[in-house]
Amino acid sequence: MTDFLLLAFVFLIAGVVAVPIATRLGLGSVLGYLIAGIVISPLLAGLGVDVIAIQHFAEFGVVMMLFLVGLELEPKMLWSMRNRLLGLGGLQVVGTTALVMVIGLAFGLYWTIALAVGLVLALSSTAIVLQTLGEKGLMKTEGGQSSFSVLLFQDIAVIPMLAFIPLLAMPELMDLGGEAALHAPDAHTEASGHAGDHSGAHGAHGAEDPHGDSHGASLSLVEGLPAWAAGLVTIGAVGAVILGGIYLTRPLFRFIAMAGLRELFVAAALMFVIGIALLMTLVGLSPALGTFLAGVVLANSEYRHELESNVDPFRGLLLGLFFITVGAGIDFDLLFGQFGTIIALTLGLILLKTGVLLALTMLFGIKGQDRWLFGLGLAQAGEFGFVLLSFTVANQVIPPALADQLLLVVALSMLLTPALFILFEKGIAPRFVASQERDADDIEEAGEVIIAGHGRFGGVVNRMLRAAGHATTVLDYSAGHLDMLRSFGFKVFYGDATRPDLLHAAGIEKARLLIVAIDGKEQINALVHYVRSNFPHVKIIARAVDRQHVYDLFAMGCDEIIRETFDSSVRTGRSAFELLGMHPFDAELVSRKFAEDDRYILKEMALVHDPKIPTSENQAYIEKSRTLMAEREAQIFGKSKAFDLDTDRGWRPPSEQDVQSITRDHEAS
Amino acid sequence: MSRIIVYFAHPGQKFSRANLAMAKAAQRLADVTFVDLYAEYPRHDIDVEKEQARLLAHDIIVFQFPLYWYSTPSLVKEWQDLVLQHGFAYGHGGDRLAGKTLLVATTAGGSEEAYTPEGYQHFPLRRFLTPLEQTARLCKMTFAPPVVLYSALKAHEDREIAAHAAAYAGLLSALRAGAAALPEDTGETVLTTADLETLLPALQKAHPDD
């Protein structure tokens, strides 16, 4: 227990200290985590911690991240990306593998080894790149989308690679190289562990979970089945994820939402993601691919934002942990032992990958700053490289000595990625300012108005805005409501609008306007206060439940304050006038006058209102309300007809005196 | 038999004596459509489709209003702006009102003498109705000589106003019955109470069955 607490504490403190500093310095969170990992690596070594084991666990963050990416991507969008996915992704993997292989051959590697090295290094780091793109708001740019296509292709390509690599086995080449003494001891353990686990899994579905089944998850639904049956089971599992996502999630989430317990929803979201990952692992598919698909299926769901905000913290923590382990896993003995070679290999790799990527941009017409974002962003090797490396060693494809060097190259290339992003941001992007502005516009299109609360009130507002062609994002906490609304084709999302994470997921940063139509003074105030202080650019229209509340909202800096029932009350009064025989136009003028007078009273009272003093003790307030009431009571009981007098002014004809005076003036002139 | 619609426009009806009396008299006539514009559109939200249909369903369009600042009350202007659309009332394919008659019935605070070059209103009252006259022409409508009550503020309710209202109603019912044409409009003519009273017997004789 103490061990666990100590370990958790070390990791957490490393992250909590390093990341804010790195962000403040403009280096991005990834570099912060990596450096934190390097800093604590001696400590971890001292404690005898199995960093690699933790890394395998933390890789689950990648699975969650792909789920979240999927949630952002509607099926339509994915389909429209298909050319890019296969073309860009395929050519990147094939091109990089081939080039690395040629260079390997030139250095005298046997072809099987050279090919395996090519496959390992062709992959990039989904974790680092997506995290950084998201953090810097570059995900929606053309460069970001292209990068994402390639990463997705790579994640899928890992599966056939894992099936293919065992075919390259060359046991007789394995004791190549004399530096066996330099190998890190746990790399060996790891390698032999793999050998044990996978020796029996070399068939068509020898592909296994790249994310951590090396720790004993040897269960499989397809092992031992004939190829056709295994194929059917696999297709069935993918089908189950898609159909389940479409048909089962909504009733399930609604059922859970009925309980009204927030943590239940978190548990359900985690259960969902882990369940899919498990299913995919059992049939030998990539769990990242499975959760990604599930995410895409749910991209249109009203629970999307809620799922996003529930899974996101776990993704963040796990990826942070993953980056720390990458930093902590760097073998400094080996690095300093072969400093020149390792650095040269790392830089060479980055140059080569960038070269291939830039060549692809020309082929696919990616221009301007997007070209460089794509070229520099994907230049590293990635976490799947780690997985493939231990797998190749276990299958006797790459000799351990070489694998250790490569492990270091992969880690260093990841460590340098934040630097490449900084180079992009500081050195390259500023030269393409014009195209950057255009990109910003694109992002703004989505959900410029957020409507919190879609009851009878918010619903009307939403219909009006939609009718005028505005993109709205609606948040509501009543599951019953949502079904009905969705059947009308509205875009509504389930969740408590007062929660910052949900607001964030709904895109409050990019919104132009927030309309607060939820119930409850406290909730309204909390929401307005949070948004006003964190996103000053967002205009706020809020609904006040009573007069006192108007003052509160006014003090908080609401742009427009609408009294909940005022307008409908005035209309009721107007209808009463009409039915009592008043001319409709007079009824209109009188009710306008009344509303104006009431607003005047409100303003007068707001001036003497003091939020720090309870109204019952505010002498000025009481005094003012007495005078104003006295004036109006005279109208009401003394029949002084104050409103009438005012409305009369406009249409009262001139008197005989006026006409005489005009005539006199005329005769005088 | 002509189909008549009276558009009555008065925003301050609780002060009205002349127009209210005229409106009441018009309202009493059978087979005359009567519209209180300010009651129907208190928020100026004119229903264009409905108004155009109304125009098509009538032959004589009457606008009855007090003269405010040498013009109509604002809702009448709004009504014109919205209802007399091109393609309907004028312009390409816009001859749906062709052949109909536009009759203006207005009351003025100023006296008949005031509406002369020597008077304090300086211009004859007809001059201020020019926009309506030209509107009728553009819409291929006949502009009838307008009915006018001068000195409407001084007029006595039981005498001048009652007489004018009766004459006004008499004119409407004669027109409804399909009376011989109104006197040709010279561009200067107005029909005062006295003019109407001399005209009516002839008009009514044309249709003794009324």
Ligand SMILES: Cc1cc2nc3c(=O)[nH]c(=O)nc-3n(C[C@H](O)[C@H](O)[C@H](O)COP(=O)(O)O)c2cc1C
């Ligand atoms: C706002 C306003 C403007 C007026 N402008 C004029 C005018 O330009 N010329 C005129 O002769 N009388 C003018 N008057 C007097 C009205 O024409 C007069 O009050 C009306 O014709 C009386 O009819 P009623 O009893 O139906 O209200 C005006 C009256 C008001 C209230």
